[in-house]
Amino acid sequence: MELTLAIAIGALTGSGVWLVLRPRTYQLVIGLSLLSYAVNLFIFSMGRLRLGAPPVLGPGGSGNPADYADPVPQALVLTAIVIGFATTALLLVVLLAARGLTGNDHVDGREPR
Amino acid sequence: MEWTRHLLIVPILLPLVTGALLLLIDELRHTAKALISLASCLLLVGTAFALMRLADAAPETGSALSLSYAVAGWPAPFGIVMVLDRLSALMLALTAVLALAALIFSMARWHRAGPHFHTLFHFLLMGLGGAFLTGDLFNLFVFVEVMLAASYGLLLHGSGAFRVRSGLHYIAINLAASLLFLIGVALIYGVAGTLNMADLAQRLPAVPAADRGLLQAGAAILGIAFLIKAGMWPLCFWLPSAYMAAAAPVAAIFVLLTKVGTYALLRLTLLLFAPGAAEATGFGGPVLIWGGMATIAFATFGVLASQAMGRLAGYSVLVSSGTLLAAVGMGDTAVVSGALFYLVSSTFSAAAFFMLIELVERAREPGADLLAVTMEAYGDEAEESEAEERDDEEVGVVMPGALAVLGVCFGLVAILLAGLPPLSGFIAKFAMLSGMLNPAGLGAATATAIPGQTWLLVALIILSGLAALIAMMRTGIRTFWAPLETIVPRVLVVEVAPILGLLALCALLAVQGGALLSYTEAAARTLHAPAAYIQGVLGTVQPGGAPR
Incomplete structure (x- = not known):
């Protein structure tokens, strides 16, 4: 499972970085989204991978912390997703504005000569 | 004294409530919005100074050093805490004063140039206040994001x-x-298992040697994120264009955003990698020193090469960033104390400069400074839209003798940026240099030799001042003396007042330099005694509750 997750994070990061370095604004947005997925998975993995362990105490729970997954990274991921989502939406608006004002989708607003 | 504890949350809640309230008011009611915004900003200034007094009243040694506020009453390592010490109080006061000046300036016309200016402005203040107050790493991320989200909107304003x-x-x-x-x-978090800064500092020495590399990698990556925000070379190429593009009052408040990165670095390096605290003492120090020096060198060339005044101001922000980073990297108490003084002085002068530029550019023929600047760096469309904006009728008291006032202000800003006496820029640089050259304290027989890199830094700081002076003189001559037919700009009192106010504050800082310097010295000493900070946070008293 560790290997699968590591490969997934690596693949997402690699494609994200490559796309961020591309000259089109749409590629930039997709690249940043992929990077943020990778980062979210990474934060999640920092709470150690556990199968079938609940993060919160349920009724009749054992009360032994060893039986539970670390809830903090899950909360962090939730916050990071919300913030990333909002800022990406904002970037999309700016991207459209830039497309409208400059007439092309190059990140510098003009085609290289 | 129970209620004073709740003052700690005011710099976050007040802008939040004001910003939300202003959303409900119709965009057409400019005056009402501006007045509410101004009132809130004045309250914020009052709160910030009250907090500064509160922080300064805390004993310099002992356990109850930093005041902390457990949000929602959850005790320290589990809940989020707000921590007030001299450094955060100083940053809050700086934010509030600068915000007031920028807000007054914006009332001439900028706040009408687009929707929701005041709301975004207050959300930015909320993010800044939270970033300076929080005692939790992830909470710092959240507040920095709040600040950045608002800054995206403000940068596009207009x-x-x-x-x-x-x-x-x-x-x-x-x-x-x-x-x-x-x-x-x-x-x-994966290595240390906590995000509370005080708890983290306490746990770091116990991290097993096998995990230390991972921890340092984490700290280094975190540091890079802060260095991008602080604008260290080679991570700073975005900064001059962004600051130049922003509307004048927005650029003025943006000067503080680079200081957030510096603040976080100062706080975290001295807390987590304090001398004698952990194995990794002084971690990252050399990077900050050399990076800071590279930034100063790069920005000095930038200052000399800039033709447009906005770019010149952007590069002078970078100079101050580089100086601060190098000073933080040295980590010496006296240097940090001088650097904090420099932070206040350089923030005020750079903000005044950004606001002044807009007024001065009205006096120039459009395109006058395109002499040697490539057209695409400046943008045709930007010029046109600026001209259109200027056409709308301006209501307000027009400043008499505008050109003379602007010229004097420009001269004062030049003196401040170059670090010449009699204004505070000189005292700031003097305090830093004196700290660098007298590591044992002024007057002590210096037995320790001063390392070469310190001499290099001293030379760079002095040269950057010289470069600023040359660039400002060149620009000043071209703007005020050289034009054959002078256009007397229409300048409102509301626009000049905040600039004069900031410059007067710099003069006051020079006259009353001792008061602020003793405050920053106390702040630097508290920063170098992280044990007291840790005890102050972890032995926190819940609001209305008994000590844990």
């Missing part, structure tokens, strides 16, 4: 192709930096 293009770069860079921030925070 629109125009040049702003949108610079805004696109600014947002993309900052999103990438935020992702690095998250990776760093996650790595640190």
Whole structure:
């Protein structure tokens, strides 16, 4: 499972970085989204991978912390997703504005000569 | 004294409530919005100074050093705490005063140039206040994001192709930096198991040697995120264009955003890697010193090469960033104390400069400074939209003798940026240099030799001042003396007042330099005694509750 997750994070990061370095604004947005997925998975993995362990105490729970997954990274991921989502939406608006004002989708607003 | 404890949360709640309230008021009611915004900002200034007094009243040694506020009453390592010490109180006061000046300036016309200016402005203040007060790493991320989200909106305020293009770069860079921030925070959490800064500092020495590399990698990645925000070379190429593109009052408040990165670095390096605290003492210090020096060198060339005044101001922000980073890297108490003084002085002068530029540029023929500047760097469309904006009728008291006042202000800003006496820029640089050259304290027989890199830094700081003076003189002559037919700009009192106010504050800082210097010295000493900070946070008293 560790290997699968590591490969997934690596693949997402690699494609994200490559796309961020591309000259089109749409590629930039997709690249940043992929990077943020990778980062979210990474934060999640920092709470150690556990199968079938609940993060919160349920009724009749054992009360032994060893039986539970670390809830903090899950909360962090939730916050990071919300913030990333909002800022990406904002970037999309700016991207459209830039497309409208400059007439092309190059990140510098003009085609290289 | 129970209620004073709740003052700690005011710099976050007040702008939040004001910003939300202003959303409900119709955009057409400019005056009502501006008045509410101004009232809130005045309250914030009052609160910030009350907090500064509160922080300064705390004993310098002993356990009850920093005041902390457990949000919702959850005790320290589990809940989020707000921590007030001299450094955060100083930053809050700086924020509030600068915000007041920028807000007054914006009332001439900028706040009407687009929707929701005041709301975004207050959300920015909320993010700044939270970032300076929080005692939790992830909470710091959240507040920095609040601040950045508001700054994206503010940078685009006024629109125009040049702003949108610079805004696109600014947002993309900052999103990438935020992702690095998250990776760093996650790595640190994965190793140390806590995000509370005080708890983290306490646990760091116990981290097993096998995990130390991972921890340092996390700290380094986190540091890179802060360095992007602080604008260290080679992570700073976004900064001059973004600051140049922003509307004048926005650029003035943006001067503080680079200081957030510096603040976080100062706080975290001295807390987590304090001398004698952990194995990794002085971690990252050399990077900050050399990076800071590279930044000063790069920005000095930038200052000399800039033709447009906005770019010149952007590079002078970079000079101050580089100086601060190098000083933080040295980590010496006296140097840090001088650097804090420099932070206040350089923030005020750079903000005054950004506001002044807009007024001065009205006196120049459009395109006058395109002499040697390539047209695309400036943008045709930006010029046109500026001209259109200027056409709308301006209501207000017109400043008499505008050109003379502007000229004097420009001269004062030049003196401040160059660090010449009699204004505070000189005292700031003097305090820093004196700290660097007298590591044992002024007057003590210096037995220790001063290392070469310190001499290099001293030379760079002095040379950057010289470069600033040359560039400012050249620009000043071209603007005020050289034009054959002078256009007397229409300048309102509301626009000149905040600039004069900031410059007067700098003069006051020079006259009353001793008071602020003794405050920053106390702040630097508290920063170098992290044990007291840790005890102050972890032995926190819940609001209305008994000590744990």
